[in-house]
Amino acid sequence: MNANGxxxxxxxxxxxxxxxxxxxxxxxxxxxFLLGPLFPVLIGGFAGGIGQRVQASASxxxxxxxxxQKDAAAMLAARDALAPHVGDALxxxxxVKTLRRGxxxxxxxxxxxxxxxxxxxxxxxxxxxxxTGTAEQIGDWQGPVSMIAAQALGQGxxxxxxxxxxxxxxxxxxxxxxxxxxxxxAQLLLFLLTMLxxxxxxxxxxxEKGNKIIEVLAAAIPxxxxxxxxxxxxxxxxxxGIAVWAGAYGLFAIAAGDALPSLPEPxxxxxxxxxxxxxxxxxxxxxxxxLFLTIGSMATTVREVQTLSMPVTFVQLVFFFIASFALTAxxxxxxxxxxxxxxxxxxxxxxxxxxxxAVWPHVAALAWQGLCIGLLIRIGARLFRKLVMKSGPAGxxxxxxxxxxxxxxxxx
Amino acid sequence: MAGNASGQVLAxxxxxxxxxxxxxxxxxxxxxxxxxxxxxxxxYGILGPNGAxxxxxxRMLLGIIEPDGGTRRILGAERPHDVAHxxxxxxxxxxxxxxxxxxxxxxxxxALRGLPLAEGRKRGKALLEEHGLGYAADRQxxxxxxxMAQQVQLxxxxxxxxxxxxxxxxxSGLDALNQGKLERMIRALAExxxxxxxxxxxxxxxxxxxxxxxxxxxxxVPFAGPVDVARDRIRPQVRLETRASDGPWRRALPQDARRxxxxxxxxxxxxxxxxxxxxxxxGEAGILSLSIERAGLHDAFxxxxxxxxxxxxxxxxxxxxxx
Numbered sequence: 200m201n202a203n204g205x206x207x208x209x210x211x212x213x214x215x216x217x218x219x220x221x222x223x224x225x226x227x228x229x230x231x232f233l234l235g236p237l238f239p240v241l242i243g244g245f246a247g248g249i250g251q252r253v254q255a256s257a258s259x260x261x262x263x264x265x266x267x268q269k270d271a272a273a274m275l276a277a278r279d280a281l282a283p284h285v286g287d288a289l290x291x292x293x294x295v296k297t298l299r300r301g302x303x304x305x306x307x308x309x310x311x312x313x314x315x316x317x318x319x320x321x322x323x324x325x326x327x328x329x330x331t332g333t334a335e336q337i338g339d340w341q342g343p344v345s346m347i348a349a350q351a352l353g354q355g356x357x358x359x360x361x362x363x364x365x366x367x368x369x370x371x372x373x374x375x376x377x378x379x380x381x382x383x384x385a386q387l388l389l390f391l392l393t394m395l396x397x398x399x400x401x402x403x404x405x406x407e408k409g410n411k412i413i414e415v416l417a418a419a420i421p422x423x424x425x426x427x428x429x430x431x432x433x434x435x436x437x438x439x440g441i442a443v444w445a446g447a448y449g450l451f452a453i454a455a456g457d458a459l460p461s462l463p464e465p466x467x468x469x470x471x472x473x474x475x476x477x478x479x480x481x482x483x484x485x486x487x488x489x490l491f492l493t494i495g496s497m498a499t500t501v502r503e504v505q506t507l508s509m510p511v512t513f514v515q516l517v518f519f520f521i522a523s524f525a526l527t528a529x530x531x532x533x534x535x536x537x538x539x540x541x542x543x544x545x546x547x548x549x550x551x552x553x554x555x556x557a558v559w560p561h562v563a564a565l566a567w568q569g570l571c572i573g574l575l576i577r578i579g580a581r582l583f584r585k586l587v588m589k590s591g592p593a594g595x596x597x598x599x600x601x602x603x604x605x606x607x608x609x610x611x
Numbered sequence: 612m613a614g615n616a617s618g619q620v621l622a623x624x625x626x627x628x629x630x631x632x633x634x635x636x637x638x639x640x641x642x643x644x645x646x647x648x649x650x651x652x653x654x655y656g657i658l659g660p661n662g663a664x665x666x667x668x669x670r671m672l673l674g675i676i677e678p679d680g681g682t683r684r685i686l687g688a689e690r691p692h693d694v695a696h697x698x699x700x701x702x703x704x705x706x707x708x709x710x711x712x713x714x715x716x717x718x719x720x721x722a723l724r725g726l727p728l729a730e731g732r733k734r735g736k737a738l739l740e741e742h743g744l745g746y747a748a749d750r751q752x753x754x755x756x757x758x759m760a761q762q763v764q765l766x767x768x769x770x771x772x773x774x775x776x777x778x779x780x781x782x783s784g785l786d787a788l789n790q791g792k793l794e795r796m797i798r799a800l801a802e803x804x805x806x807x808x809x810x811x812x813x814x815x816x817x818x819x820x821x822x823x824x825x826x827x828x829x830x831x832v833p834f835a836g837p838v839d840v841a842r843d844r845i846r847p848q849v850r851l852e853t854r855a856s857d858g859p860w861r862r863a864l865p866q867d868a869r870r871x872x873x874x875x876x877x878x879x880x881x882x883x884x885x886x887x888x889x890x891x892x893x894g895e896a897g898i899l900s901l902s903i904e905r906a907g908l909h910d911a912f913x914x915x916x917x918x919x920x921x922x923x924x925x926x927x928x929x930x931x932x933x934x
Binding site for chain 2: 206211218222411412414415420
């Protein structure tokens with residue numbers, strides 16, 4: 200509070216933020232907000248797991264053997280002996296038919312009739328194996344079959360010397376490709392979160408207008424403080440949400456172990472990247488949230504809000520695409536445009552953090568984005584006071600003529 | 612605002628001073644050069660029909676909207692938000708957060724005006740108790756009746772003990788019982804030295820409560836000042852009953868005298884009552900009764916704002932009564 204007893208803008212914003220935060224966190228809709236993103240992830244993971252299992256059991260290629268018993272046994276033993284050294288390069292073997300001496304066998308007919316669960320069949324003897332199957336399959340298995348047959352004949356290597364392993368980072372091209380992947384994933388996550396929360400702040404304000412409390416707020420504190428309070432309350436709510444989602448992901452990751460795919464390390468390192476991610480998320484949300492608040496404050500009905508927020512969402516999508524495109528073309532006019540335009544700047548800069556280790560551009564970008572947020576809030580608050588808070592015949596006429604009429608400057 | 616030796620802020624002589632306030636919306640002039648001088652500690656009414664510019668004027672005074680022209684000083688400050696902690700405001704469109712408990716809602720409105728939340732909660736509970744609503748302190752606003760919710764908002768307006776309270780159409784939507792309660796509350800506030808301004812389209816409220824009024828019509832204020840001065844704009848009305856129906860005494864009656872039943876009705880002549888009486892007695896009118904009635908605020912309103920504004924006011928009153 201100031202010396203004269205007046206609440207400062209920040210203190211007033213805190214009153215609004217505290218109320219909004221408590222109201223949202225304690226509401227039932229917040230539970231759905233928290234659970235919302237988990238459903239697609241869980242369902243996707245569950246469905247993916249089932250699919251993988253089905254695929255693994257149904258279409259794992261198997262090589263069939265149709266030989267005399269001793270030859271077939273020798274081939275199976277040879278495969279087992281080689282497996283620890285060769286690994287996945289060897290196909291699984293299954294005996295589709297044990298032949299008597301001199302018995303004829305037609306592998307084409309067996310494969311065509313799908314009588315055996317095999318993708319190809321090896322016949323003959325270990326000394327003269329014959330491989331029948333599709334051109335692709337026999338091409339892949341020609342070498343392994345030859346190796347197994349040699350082992351079955353006792354002509355395999357006598358010893359396998361141990362190999363000393365020395366892991367190293369991927370080469371430059373692979374590293375760059377990986378960082379682009381990290382950047383893309385981060386951008387997408389940022390965009391989805393931002394749009395989800397901006398929509399929530401918009402509906403919060405519309406609800407406020409429905410409650411008719413907005414005039415009480417506007418009479419007591421500056422509208423800038425109302426806007427700031429609402430934005431920061433939702434930001435705090437989003438941090439709670441992110442903490443819950445991150446916790447859930449952490450538990451999932453621990454349970455899944457190495458099964459979860461990992462992204463290549465970003466250029467600035469994971470710790471700084473995560474910090475920048477939080478900062479850019481805050482900026483992206485505050486920018487779009489301030490824009491949505493401005494729209495929401497001017498609209499008198501939910502329908503008006505939807506009418507105007509839809510094109511804004513599309514424009515935001517365009518900015519996201521520009522930022523996505525820019526990450527594949529660093530240093531070009533596209534990247535600079537994406538960085539300069541406030542609504543795409545957080546996305547472009549986060550992508551940059553994944554690909555470029557320099558830190559100072561982020562300080563400058565965050566300052567620029569902060570400035571734009573301040574301007575947007577100020578413009579929004581002014582428009583609100585100028586266009587919304589009016590009464591009497593003029594106000595009624597305007598309401599009938601809709602929002603676009605109100606956006607036209609008043610004649611002096 | 613001046614300060615005394617102990618650093619306390621002294622109340623200015625005028626709680627509100629506005630000069631030439633103008634507000635236009637889409638080329639329509641809603642408020643057109645309004646001047647107001649509201650003495651500190653007074654009950655001040657802004658009287659006019661719907662659409663006259665009452666709410667817009669109040670919103671400009673409160674800083675909710677900025678005027679397109681003119682100046683205003685509220686409790687000595689040029690920016691109303693600078694003295695927000697000393698102002699209470701009840702808008703015409705009332706509303707609170709439905710999920711908030713009654714005492715929390717009062718505390719929240721106080722917090723907006725700088726009252727610490729803990730103190731606001733304490734005062735909120737005490738105020739509810741004092742006004743017979745203690746049992747509803749822990750109920751959510753959505754669980755209260757409309758009238759109770761309105762009372763909760765009213766208490767929120769007063770929880771920080773403001774020096775200036777502004778009510779926009781405070782009697783609108785209240786039943787007669789609650790209107791009476793509100794009138795008593797307004798008087799009690801004024802007795803404590805609080806300046807109370809309210810807008811209304813019901814003359815009776817203004818006449819009963821106000822020390823001063825501003826009559827507003829078509830965005831202009833043709834009169835602002837003490838209620839007595841407004842009434843004095845109309846000459847007192849004479850109501851005369853005579854035994855004789857005609858005679859030389861008739862020449863003493865003014866030209867606007869009209870007959871209603873057994874009575875003659877006319878404005879008191881500028882020369883006063885004595886020459887009239889003398890002429891009536893000397894002309895052997897046979898005075899049965901003679902009364903001089905001071906004009907009411909309604910007559911003053913008609914005379915000051917015009918017939919059209921008075922008709923609109925009466926229509927609004929009728930609509931209000933029908934609700």
